[in-house]
Amino acid sequence: MQFRKSAFRGFAGVAAATALLFGAGLYSLNVSAQPKLDIHFVPTPHEVVKRMLELAKVTSTDVHYDLGSGDGRIVIAAVKDFKAKKGVGIDLDPQRIKEANENKTKAGLGDNVTFQNQNIFETELKEASVVSMYLLTSINIRMRPKLLAELKPGTRIVTHAFNMGEWKEEHNESVNGYQVYLFIVPANVTGKWELSEGERKIALDLKSEFTDLSGTATINGKSSDVKGGRITGTKIEFTIDVDGKPVKFEGNWDAGTITGTGAAKWTAKKA
Numbered sequence: 001m002q003f004r005k006s007a008f009r010g011f012a013g014v015a016a017a018t019a020l021l022f023g024a025g026l027y028s029l030n031v032s033a034q035p036k037l038d039i040h041f042v043p044t045p046h047e048v049v050k051r052m053l054e055l056a057k058v059t060s061t062d063v064h065y066d067l068g069s070g071d072g073r074i075v076i077a078a079v080k081d082f083k084a085k086k087g088v089g090i091d092l093d094p095q096r097i098k099e100a101n102e103n104k105t106k107a108g109l110g111d112n113v114t115f116q117n118q119n120i121f122e123t124e125l126k127e128a129s130v131v132s133m134y135l136l137t138s139i140n141i142r143m144r145p146k147l148l149a150e151l152k153p154g155t156r157i158v159t160h161a162f163n164m165g166e167w168k169e170e171h172n173e174s175v176n177g178y179q180v181y182l183f184i185v186p187a188n189v190t191g192k193w194e195l196s197e198g199e200r201k202i203a204l205d206l207k208s209e210f211t212d213l214s215g216t217a218t219i220n221g222k223s224s225d226v227k228g229g230r231i232t233g234t235k236i237e238f239t240i241d242v243d244g245k246p247v248k249f250e251g252n253w254d255a256g257t258i259t260g261t262g263a264a265k266w267t268a269k270k271a
Helices: 046-055 073-080 094-106 137-150
Strands: 063-067 086-091 113-117 130-133 156-160 171-175 178-184 191-197 200-209 212-219 222-225 227-232 235-242 245-254 257-260 267-270
Touching: 046 073, 046 156, 046 171, 046 178, 063 073, 073 086, 073 094, 073 113, 086 094, 094 113, 130 137, 191 257, 200 227, 200 235, 212 235, 222 235, 227 245
Parallel strands: 063 086, 063 130, 086 113, 130 156
Antiparallel strands: 156 178, 171 178, 191 200, 191 267, 200 212, 212 222, 212 227, 227 235, 235 245, 245 257, 257 267
8 A cells, every 4th residue: 555645644624545445445534526535546365355254254144334345346255255145335436436336247246236436434334234444543443433333233344454443353363464353343331230130139330442341330338340341242241249259240232131141140231
């Protein structure tokens, strides 16, 4: 990738464009009739595309969005090779959209693959179960609030070359010298909960920040810190002191309820 200095002057009033995911597309953070594109088209090697889709565990039940679809290779591979039920590519460069549609036709794919000439910051993402990106870390960070707000907990995100800043990946590896990352959208469990374990009631005041979980637990008027807290998609785990001994709780979040998945039978609901 080669960048002009203008790409690093900040985002306010500047059209910053980024390499597309796996076949790199170009983006502007501003909306204009003729957006300025500040980065060269950089295709991602097919072996990296394949590995990223493997890490995301794409199957026939998935809807895959590629934010920066370029020549369309990642979307096409997701549907043709991994049997995703739908693939959507987003790119701001009309030439890349034209090329992607030509490649879609050559691949013999139908209406379950579409390419949209849009700004990624204005694209609705809520139907996606897998998202792929090849963007700068700074733009990944700008995208984080949108990803966390619109994507369901458990949605897999794969990125090439650039991470998500403070949001730590679930996995990363090098594929022939190309770095790839896997993230899983975490449930937001911030707030007050009441945990019920048989006759025992535990008041929880939790704070979730990306995959980290902290807070306090109150049992019979005594408070202790939540320790070792982690959120992986909809899976929750944490340890609290119960009767002077550390007890680990593991559960699964679903629509505002956490249900224990270990040997102990417990549930937690928003207070």
